[in-house]
Amino acid sequence: MAPNKNGSVRSRSPKNKGLQRIDASPGDVNWLTGAPYSKRFFDILKARRKLPCWEKREDAVNMVRNNQSSVLIGETGSGKTTQVPQFLLSSGGELGSGKIAVTQPRRVAAMSVAARVAQEMDVELGQEVGYNIRFEDVTSEKTRLKYMTDGMLLRECQTDPLMSQYSVIILDEAHERTLATDILFGLLKEAIQTPADEDETECRAQEREGEPEEEPPTILERAPGAPPLPCGFRRFLSVECYTNPIQPEQSFAM
Numbered sequence: 013m014a015p016n017k018n019g020s021v022r023s024r025s026p027k028n029k030g031l032q033r034i035d036a037s038p039g040d041v042n043w044l045t046g047a048p049y050s051k052r053f054f055d056i057l058k059a060r061r062k063l064p065c066w067e068k069r070e071d072a073v074n075m076v077r078n079n080q081s082s083v084l085i086g087e088t089g090s091g092k093t094t095q096v097p098q099f100l101l102s103s104g105g106e107l108g109s110g111k112i113a114v115t116q117p118r119r120v121a122a123m124s125v126a127a128r129v130a131q132e133m134d135v136e137l138g139q140e141v142g143y144n145i146r147f148e149d150v151t152s153e154k155t156r157l158k159y160m161t162d163g164m165l166l167r168e169c170q171t172d173p174l175m176s177q178y179s180v181i182i183l184d185e186a187h188e189r190t191l192a193t194d195i196l197f198g199l200l201k202e203a204i205q206t207p208a209d210e211d212e213t214e215c216r217a218q219e220r221e222g223e224p225e226e227e228p229p230t231i232l233e234r235a236p237g238a239p240p241l242p243c244g245f246r247r248f249l250s251v252e253c254y255t256n257p258i259q260p261e262q263s264f265a266m
């Protein structure tokens with residue numbers, strides 16, 4: 013990659029037009045608000061372009077677009093939490109048609125990541141990017157990207173089991189196996205169940221016959237049909253992305 017006239021390095025432009033707009037140039041306006049971008053936006057963008065996930069942005073979008081459930085694996089600090097939701101939102105189409113939820117096991121993480129992403133997108137926290145933790149809902153009607161504790165999403169499921177306001181649900185820090193995230197796995201799996209998934213689950217059950225001890229399902233097994241997208245890093249952490257195309261005519265038994 014060669015430095016451009018501003019001295020910054022820009023990676024190969026993705027084919028997806030929505031993704032092209034997050035790699036803004038001076039003079040562009042914010043695709044979310046229509047306002048001119050601030051100087052801070054471009055300072056942060058320079059750093060974002062160097063994150064490992066940035067290079068994989070088109071792959072990440074295609075993976076989530078083409079699969080009902082996906083697993084993203086990358087080393088800590090590679091941009092899974094802050095970047096990938098932005099890629100999905102900006103890519104548009106079905107993925108950007110509803111809100112994007114990103115769960116965090118901890119309240120502080122939900123708040124601080126939302127604040128960081130709001131800065132990166134050059135929007136006011138609580139507007140296009142917000143967070144929802146117990147006793148604190150910093151979102152608005154404009155909110156497209158919502159960081160929230162896994163407990164809050166679980167609570168929402170009680171009144172909306174299909175999580176119909178979301179086009180994508182990302183269960184972040186899934187390896188931590190909090191009770192709420194584990195229950196969400198089950199609820200999401202129910203919500204997106206298809207005959208193909210059932211076949212695959214059945215195959216796995218047959219493969220396991222005769223094994224001396226049942227191993228707990230791994231993250232990959234809990235997201236059937238999900239091809240993992242490795243980013244080639246030293247240490248594996250996981251983010252899980254579930255697309256939930258809104259199909260109001262279908263009813264699911266929960």
Ligand SMILES: Nc1ncnc2c1ncn2[C@@H]1O[C@H](COP(=O)(O)OP(=O)(O)OP(=O)(O)O)[C@@H](O)[C@H]1O
Pocket residue numbers: 063086087088089090091092093094095124128249
């Ligand atoms: N609040 C912040 N202030 C400044 N930089 C930040 C902040 N949050 C994240 N970053 C930067 O963004 C990069 C990507 O962070 P992000 O949380 O998306 O990574 P991650 O792959 O999700 O990591 P982890 O697996 O540890 O959750 C970090 O390397 C860091 O440089």
